[in-house]
Amino acid sequence: MPLHREGRxxxxxxxxxxxxxxxxxxxxxxxxxxxxxxxxxxxxxxxxFFRTSRRHAPHDALAISSPCDGTVVTVERVREPEIFENQERLQISVFMSVWNVHMNWYPCSGTVSYSRHHRGKYLVAWLPKSSTENERSSVVITHTSGERILIRQVAGAVARRIVTYASEGRDVTGGQELGFIKFGSRVDVYLPLDAEVLVNVGDRVRGVETALARLR
Incomplete structure:
Protein backbone atom coordinates (compact mmCIF):
# COMPACT_ATOMS: atom_id res chain seq x y z
CA MET A 1 0.00 0.00 0.00
CA PRO A 2 2.05 2.99 -1.25
CA LEU A 3 2.05 6.10 0.93
CA HIS A 4 1.01 9.39 -0.64
CA ARG A 5 3.62 12.16 -0.52
CA GLU A 6 1.20 14.43 1.37
CA GLY A 7 1.21 11.99 4.28
CA ARG A 8 4.94 11.43 4.67
CA PHE A 49 -5.69 7.28 5.19
CA PHE A 50 -2.74 8.55 3.15
CA ARG A 51 -2.67 5.53 0.84
CA THR A 52 -2.47 5.95 -2.91
CA SER A 53 -4.40 4.11 -5.59
CA ARG A 54 -3.76 3.55 -9.28
CA ARG A 55 -6.72 4.17 -11.57
CA HIS A 56 -7.45 3.63 -15.26
CA ALA A 57 -9.26 6.44 -17.06
CA PRO A 58 -12.11 5.61 -19.46
CA HIS A 59 -11.47 6.00 -23.19
CA ASP A 60 -14.62 8.08 -23.76
CA ALA A 61 -13.39 11.65 -24.38
CA LEU A 62 -16.81 13.10 -23.51
CA ALA A 63 -17.12 11.27 -20.18
CA ILE A 64 -16.70 13.31 -16.99
CA SER A 65 -15.23 10.98 -14.40
CA SER A 66 -15.59 11.26 -10.66
CA PRO A 67 -12.69 13.33 -9.29
CA CYS A 68 -12.63 11.28 -6.07
CA ASP A 69 -13.87 8.21 -4.24
CA GLY A 70 -17.00 8.58 -2.14
CA THR A 71 -20.77 8.91 -2.18
CA VAL A 72 -22.81 11.16 -4.45
CA VAL A 73 -24.65 13.65 -2.21
CA THR A 74 -25.87 16.23 -4.73
CA VAL A 75 -27.20 16.15 -8.29
CA GLU A 76 -28.99 19.43 -8.97
CA ARG A 77 -29.18 22.63 -10.98
CA VAL A 78 -27.60 25.57 -9.17
CA ARG A 79 -26.50 29.12 -9.88
CA GLU A 80 -22.72 29.33 -9.76
CA PRO A 81 -21.34 32.83 -8.97
CA GLU A 82 -17.55 32.48 -8.99
CA ILE A 83 -16.98 31.34 -12.56
CA PHE A 84 -20.31 31.39 -14.38
CA GLU A 85 -21.73 34.71 -13.09
CA ASN A 86 -24.78 33.12 -11.44
CA GLN A 87 -25.73 31.22 -14.56
CA GLU A 88 -27.25 27.81 -13.95
CA ARG A 89 -25.00 24.78 -14.02
CA LEU A 90 -25.46 21.14 -13.19
CA GLN A 91 -23.74 20.37 -9.89
CA ILE A 92 -22.68 16.85 -8.91
CA SER A 93 -21.05 16.53 -5.50
CA VAL A 94 -19.18 13.57 -4.04
CA PHE A 95 -18.59 13.30 -0.29
CA MET A 96 -15.45 11.56 0.96
CA SER A 97 -15.46 9.93 4.38
CA VAL A 98 -12.22 9.36 6.28
CA TRP A 99 -12.22 5.78 4.95
CA ASN A 100 -12.05 6.79 1.29
CA VAL A 101 -8.88 7.32 -0.70
CA HIS A 102 -8.41 11.10 -0.53
CA MET A 103 -6.52 11.63 -3.75
CA ASN A 104 -8.33 13.86 -6.25
CA TRP A 105 -8.08 13.45 -10.01
CA TYR A 106 -8.90 15.55 -13.07
CA PRO A 107 -12.29 14.35 -14.35
CA CYS A 108 -11.49 15.08 -17.99
CA SER A 109 -8.75 16.21 -20.34
CA GLY A 110 -8.21 19.84 -21.29
CA THR A 111 -6.38 22.98 -20.21
CA VAL A 112 -6.43 24.53 -16.73
CA SER A 113 -7.87 28.00 -17.33
CA TYR A 114 -8.49 29.00 -13.69
CA SER A 115 -7.16 27.97 -10.28
CA ARG A 116 -7.90 29.76 -7.00
CA HIS A 117 -7.82 28.90 -3.29
CA HIS A 118 -10.36 30.51 -0.95
CA ARG A 119 -10.23 30.62 2.83
CA GLY A 120 -13.48 29.90 4.63
CA LYS A 121 -15.36 28.00 7.31
CA TYR A 122 -15.23 24.30 8.19
CA LEU A 123 -18.88 23.28 8.08
CA VAL A 124 -19.70 19.60 7.63
CA ALA A 125 -18.96 18.86 4.01
CA TRP A 126 -22.33 17.36 3.04
CA LEU A 127 -24.18 20.66 3.72
CA PRO A 128 -25.02 22.50 0.46
CA LYS A 129 -23.66 25.83 1.74
CA SER A 130 -20.24 24.28 2.35
CA SER A 131 -19.60 24.70 -1.39
CA THR A 132 -19.59 28.49 -1.04
CA GLU A 133 -18.74 29.09 2.64
CA ASN A 134 -16.05 26.53 3.46
CA GLU A 135 -12.37 26.67 2.63
CA ARG A 136 -12.16 25.54 -0.98
CA SER A 137 -10.12 25.46 -4.16
CA SER A 138 -11.72 26.07 -7.55
CA VAL A 139 -10.18 24.72 -10.74
CA VAL A 140 -11.61 25.20 -14.23
CA ILE A 141 -10.73 22.84 -17.04
CA THR A 142 -11.44 23.99 -20.57
CA HIS A 143 -12.42 20.66 -22.04
CA THR A 144 -11.16 19.62 -25.45
CA SER A 145 -14.74 20.19 -26.68
CA GLY A 146 -14.57 23.83 -25.56
CA GLU A 147 -16.85 23.41 -22.52
CA ARG A 148 -15.61 24.76 -19.19
CA ILE A 149 -15.77 22.26 -16.33
CA LEU A 150 -15.45 23.57 -12.77
CA ILE A 151 -14.03 21.29 -10.08
CA ARG A 152 -14.24 22.56 -6.52
CA GLN A 153 -12.38 20.88 -3.65
CA VAL A 154 -14.23 21.67 -0.42
CA ALA A 155 -12.83 21.25 3.10
CA GLY A 156 -15.09 19.71 5.73
CA ALA A 157 -15.44 19.86 9.51
CA VAL A 158 -12.41 17.60 9.92
CA ALA A 159 -10.42 18.47 6.80
CA ARG A 160 -8.00 21.32 7.44
CA ARG A 161 -5.85 21.34 4.36
CA ILE A 162 -6.59 21.28 0.66
CA VAL A 163 -3.72 20.56 -1.70
CA THR A 164 -4.14 21.49 -5.37
CA TYR A 165 -1.52 20.81 -8.01
CA ALA A 166 -3.31 22.76 -10.77
CA SER A 167 -1.57 25.65 -12.50
CA GLU A 168 -3.20 27.89 -15.08
CA GLY A 169 -2.27 27.21 -18.68
CA ARG A 170 -1.29 23.62 -18.03
CA ASP A 171 -2.63 20.86 -20.27
CA VAL A 172 -3.96 17.95 -18.22
CA THR A 173 -5.29 14.49 -18.89
CA GLY A 174 -8.34 12.88 -17.34
CA GLY A 175 -7.20 10.64 -14.50
CA GLN A 176 -4.11 12.73 -13.77
CA GLU A 177 -3.75 13.70 -10.10
CA LEU A 178 -5.35 17.05 -9.22
CA GLY A 179 -4.64 17.19 -5.50
CA PHE A 180 -5.39 15.82 -2.05
CA ILE A 181 -7.73 16.80 0.80
CA LYS A 182 -6.81 15.76 4.33
CA PHE A 183 -9.36 14.02 6.57
CA GLY A 184 -12.89 14.13 5.16
CA SER A 185 -14.29 16.50 2.56
CA ARG A 186 -16.16 16.74 -0.75
CA VAL A 187 -15.56 17.60 -4.38
CA ASP A 188 -18.11 19.42 -6.54
CA VAL A 189 -18.22 19.23 -10.33
CA TYR A 190 -20.14 21.86 -12.32
CA LEU A 191 -21.27 20.88 -15.80
CA PRO A 192 -23.36 22.34 -18.63
CA LEU A 193 -27.09 21.80 -18.13
CA ASP A 194 -27.41 19.48 -21.11
CA ALA A 195 -24.84 16.99 -19.79
CA GLU A 196 -26.16 13.45 -19.50
CA VAL A 197 -26.11 12.49 -15.80
CA LEU A 198 -25.01 8.91 -15.17
CA VAL A 199 -25.27 8.74 -11.35
CA ASN A 200 -27.87 9.26 -8.64
CA VAL A 201 -27.72 10.62 -5.09
CA GLY A 202 -26.53 7.83 -2.81
CA ASP A 203 -24.39 6.09 -5.43
CA ARG A 204 -20.90 5.09 -4.38
CA VAL A 205 -18.31 6.10 -6.94
CA ARG A 206 -14.63 5.48 -7.62
CA GLY A 207 -12.40 8.30 -8.70
CA VAL A 208 -11.48 8.20 -12.41
CA GLU A 209 -13.23 4.88 -13.02
CA THR A 210 -16.85 5.98 -12.45
CA ALA A 211 -18.35 8.36 -15.02
CA LEU A 212 -20.54 10.99 -13.35
CA ALA A 213 -21.85 12.40 -16.61
CA ARG A 214 -21.26 12.66 -20.32
CA LEU A 215 -21.04 15.84 -22.36
CA ARG A 216 -23.34 16.12 -25.36
Whole structure:
Protein backbone atom coordinates (compact mmCIF):
# COMPACT_ATOMS: atom_id res chain seq x y z
CA MET A 1 0.00 0.00 0.00
CA PRO A 2 2.05 2.99 -1.25
CA LEU A 3 2.05 6.10 0.93
CA HIS A 4 1.01 9.39 -0.64
CA ARG A 5 3.62 12.16 -0.52
CA GLU A 6 1.20 14.43 1.37
CA GLY A 7 1.21 11.99 4.28
CA ARG A 8 4.94 11.43 4.67
CA UNK A 9 5.49 14.15 7.29
CA UNK A 10 2.44 13.11 9.34
CA UNK A 11 3.39 9.44 9.29
CA UNK A 12 6.98 10.29 10.26
CA UNK A 13 5.71 12.23 13.29
CA UNK A 14 3.58 9.31 14.46
CA UNK A 15 6.44 6.84 13.96
CA UNK A 16 8.72 9.06 16.04
CA UNK A 17 6.15 9.48 18.82
CA UNK A 18 5.49 5.73 18.90
CA UNK A 19 9.20 4.93 19.19
CA UNK A 20 9.64 7.48 21.98
CA UNK A 21 6.65 6.04 23.85
CA UNK A 22 8.06 2.51 23.51
CA UNK A 23 11.43 3.63 24.88
CA UNK A 24 9.77 5.39 27.80
CA UNK A 25 7.65 2.30 28.45
CA UNK A 26 10.79 0.17 28.58
CA UNK A 27 12.55 2.62 30.91
CA UNK A 28 9.62 3.76 32.99
CA UNK A 29 6.11 2.36 33.51
CA UNK A 30 3.07 0.76 31.92
CA UNK A 31 1.33 4.08 31.18
CA UNK A 32 3.81 4.73 28.39
CA UNK A 33 3.14 1.23 27.05
CA UNK A 34 -0.56 2.09 26.76
CA UNK A 35 0.38 5.35 25.08
CA UNK A 36 2.60 3.45 22.64
CA UNK A 37 -0.28 1.12 21.74
CA UNK A 38 -2.62 4.06 21.11
CA UNK A 39 -0.02 5.83 18.99
CA UNK A 40 0.66 2.65 17.02
CA UNK A 41 -3.06 2.30 16.24
CA UNK A 42 -3.21 5.94 15.16
CA UNK A 43 -0.14 5.37 13.00
CA UNK A 44 -1.88 2.48 11.24
CA UNK A 45 -4.96 4.65 10.61
CA UNK A 46 -2.93 7.61 9.32
CA UNK A 47 -0.88 5.39 7.02
CA UNK A 48 -4.12 3.85 5.70
CA PHE A 49 -5.69 7.28 5.19
CA PHE A 50 -2.74 8.55 3.15
CA ARG A 51 -2.67 5.53 0.84
CA THR A 52 -2.47 5.95 -2.91
CA SER A 53 -4.40 4.11 -5.59
CA ARG A 54 -3.76 3.55 -9.28
CA ARG A 55 -6.72 4.17 -11.57
CA HIS A 56 -7.45 3.63 -15.26
CA ALA A 57 -9.26 6.44 -17.06
CA PRO A 58 -12.11 5.61 -19.46
CA HIS A 59 -11.47 6.00 -23.19
CA ASP A 60 -14.62 8.08 -23.76
CA ALA A 61 -13.39 11.65 -24.38
CA LEU A 62 -16.81 13.10 -23.51
CA ALA A 63 -17.12 11.27 -20.18
CA ILE A 64 -16.70 13.31 -16.99
CA SER A 65 -15.23 10.98 -14.40
CA SER A 66 -15.59 11.26 -10.66
CA PRO A 67 -12.69 13.33 -9.29
CA CYS A 68 -12.63 11.28 -6.07
CA ASP A 69 -13.87 8.21 -4.24
CA GLY A 70 -17.00 8.58 -2.14
CA THR A 71 -20.77 8.91 -2.18
CA VAL A 72 -22.81 11.16 -4.45
CA VAL A 73 -24.65 13.65 -2.21
CA THR A 74 -25.87 16.23 -4.73
CA VAL A 75 -27.20 16.15 -8.29
CA GLU A 76 -28.99 19.43 -8.97
CA ARG A 77 -29.18 22.63 -10.98
CA VAL A 78 -27.60 25.57 -9.17
CA ARG A 79 -26.50 29.12 -9.88
CA GLU A 80 -22.72 29.33 -9.76
CA PRO A 81 -21.34 32.83 -8.97
CA GLU A 82 -17.55 32.48 -8.99
CA ILE A 83 -16.98 31.34 -12.56
CA PHE A 84 -20.31 31.39 -14.38
CA GLU A 85 -21.73 34.71 -13.09
CA ASN A 86 -24.78 33.12 -11.44
CA GLN A 87 -25.73 31.22 -14.56
CA GLU A 88 -27.25 27.81 -13.95
CA ARG A 89 -25.00 24.78 -14.02
CA LEU A 90 -25.46 21.14 -13.19
CA GLN A 91 -23.74 20.37 -9.89
CA ILE A 92 -22.68 16.85 -8.91
CA SER A 93 -21.05 16.53 -5.50
CA VAL A 94 -19.18 13.57 -4.04
CA PHE A 95 -18.59 13.30 -0.29
CA MET A 96 -15.45 11.56 0.96
CA SER A 97 -15.46 9.93 4.38
CA VAL A 98 -12.22 9.36 6.28
CA TRP A 99 -12.22 5.78 4.95
CA ASN A 100 -12.05 6.79 1.29
CA VAL A 101 -8.88 7.32 -0.70
CA HIS A 102 -8.41 11.10 -0.53
CA MET A 103 -6.52 11.63 -3.75
CA ASN A 104 -8.33 13.86 -6.25
CA TRP A 105 -8.08 13.45 -10.01
CA TYR A 106 -8.90 15.55 -13.07
CA PRO A 107 -12.29 14.35 -14.35
CA CYS A 108 -11.49 15.08 -17.99
CA SER A 109 -8.75 16.21 -20.34
CA GLY A 110 -8.21 19.84 -21.29
CA THR A 111 -6.38 22.98 -20.21
CA VAL A 112 -6.43 24.53 -16.73
CA SER A 113 -7.87 28.00 -17.33
CA TYR A 114 -8.49 29.00 -13.69
CA SER A 115 -7.16 27.97 -10.28
CA ARG A 116 -7.90 29.76 -7.00
CA HIS A 117 -7.82 28.90 -3.29
CA HIS A 118 -10.36 30.51 -0.95
CA ARG A 119 -10.23 30.62 2.83
CA GLY A 120 -13.48 29.90 4.63
CA LYS A 121 -15.36 28.00 7.31
CA TYR A 122 -15.23 24.30 8.19
CA LEU A 123 -18.88 23.28 8.08
CA VAL A 124 -19.70 19.60 7.63
CA ALA A 125 -18.96 18.86 4.01
CA TRP A 126 -22.33 17.36 3.04
CA LEU A 127 -24.18 20.66 3.72
CA PRO A 128 -25.02 22.50 0.46
CA LYS A 129 -23.66 25.83 1.74
CA SER A 130 -20.24 24.28 2.35
CA SER A 131 -19.60 24.70 -1.39
CA THR A 132 -19.59 28.49 -1.04
CA GLU A 133 -18.74 29.09 2.64
CA ASN A 134 -16.05 26.53 3.46
CA GLU A 135 -12.37 26.67 2.63
CA ARG A 136 -12.16 25.54 -0.98
CA SER A 137 -10.12 25.46 -4.16
CA SER A 138 -11.72 26.07 -7.55
CA VAL A 139 -10.18 24.72 -10.74
CA VAL A 140 -11.61 25.20 -14.23
CA ILE A 141 -10.73 22.84 -17.04
CA THR A 142 -11.44 23.99 -20.57
CA HIS A 143 -12.42 20.66 -22.04
CA THR A 144 -11.16 19.62 -25.45
CA SER A 145 -14.74 20.19 -26.68
CA GLY A 146 -14.57 23.83 -25.56
CA GLU A 147 -16.85 23.41 -22.52
CA ARG A 148 -15.61 24.76 -19.19
CA ILE A 149 -15.77 22.26 -16.33
CA LEU A 150 -15.45 23.57 -12.77
CA ILE A 151 -14.03 21.29 -10.08
CA ARG A 152 -14.24 22.56 -6.52
CA GLN A 153 -12.38 20.88 -3.65
CA VAL A 154 -14.23 21.67 -0.42
CA ALA A 155 -12.83 21.25 3.10
CA GLY A 156 -15.09 19.71 5.73
CA ALA A 157 -15.44 19.86 9.51
CA VAL A 158 -12.41 17.60 9.92
CA ALA A 159 -10.42 18.47 6.80
CA ARG A 160 -8.00 21.32 7.44
CA ARG A 161 -5.85 21.34 4.36
CA ILE A 162 -6.59 21.28 0.66
CA VAL A 163 -3.72 20.56 -1.70
CA THR A 164 -4.14 21.49 -5.37
CA TYR A 165 -1.52 20.81 -8.01
CA ALA A 166 -3.31 22.76 -10.77
CA SER A 167 -1.57 25.65 -12.50
CA GLU A 168 -3.20 27.89 -15.08
CA GLY A 169 -2.27 27.21 -18.68
CA ARG A 170 -1.29 23.62 -18.03
CA ASP A 171 -2.63 20.86 -20.27
CA VAL A 172 -3.96 17.95 -18.22
CA THR A 173 -5.29 14.49 -18.89
CA GLY A 174 -8.34 12.88 -17.34
CA GLY A 175 -7.20 10.64 -14.50
CA GLN A 176 -4.11 12.73 -13.77
CA GLU A 177 -3.75 13.70 -10.10
CA LEU A 178 -5.35 17.05 -9.22
CA GLY A 179 -4.64 17.19 -5.50
CA PHE A 180 -5.39 15.82 -2.05
CA ILE A 181 -7.73 16.80 0.80
CA LYS A 182 -6.81 15.76 4.33
CA PHE A 183 -9.36 14.02 6.57
CA GLY A 184 -12.89 14.13 5.16
CA SER A 185 -14.29 16.50 2.56
CA ARG A 186 -16.16 16.74 -0.75
CA VAL A 187 -15.56 17.60 -4.38
CA ASP A 188 -18.11 19.42 -6.54
CA VAL A 189 -18.22 19.23 -10.33
CA TYR A 190 -20.14 21.86 -12.32
CA LEU A 191 -21.27 20.88 -15.80
CA PRO A 192 -23.36 22.34 -18.63
CA LEU A 193 -27.09 21.80 -18.13
CA ASP A 194 -27.41 19.48 -21.11
CA ALA A 195 -24.84 16.99 -19.79
CA GLU A 196 -26.16 13.45 -19.50
CA VAL A 197 -26.11 12.49 -15.80
CA LEU A 198 -25.01 8.91 -15.17
CA VAL A 199 -25.27 8.74 -11.35
CA ASN A 200 -27.87 9.26 -8.64
CA VAL A 201 -27.72 10.62 -5.09
CA GLY A 202 -26.53 7.83 -2.81
CA ASP A 203 -24.39 6.09 -5.43
CA ARG A 204 -20.90 5.09 -4.38
CA VAL A 205 -18.31 6.10 -6.94
CA ARG A 206 -14.63 5.48 -7.62
CA GLY A 207 -12.40 8.30 -8.70
CA VAL A 208 -11.48 8.20 -12.41
CA GLU A 209 -13.23 4.88 -13.02
CA THR A 210 -16.85 5.98 -12.45
CA ALA A 211 -18.35 8.36 -15.02
CA LEU A 212 -20.54 10.99 -13.35
CA ALA A 213 -21.85 12.40 -16.61
CA ARG A 214 -21.26 12.66 -20.32
CA LEU A 215 -21.04 15.84 -22.36
CA ARG A 216 -23.34 16.12 -25.36
Missing amino acids: ATVTIFITLTIVALLLAYLSNVLFAIMAIVLALLLIFVAY
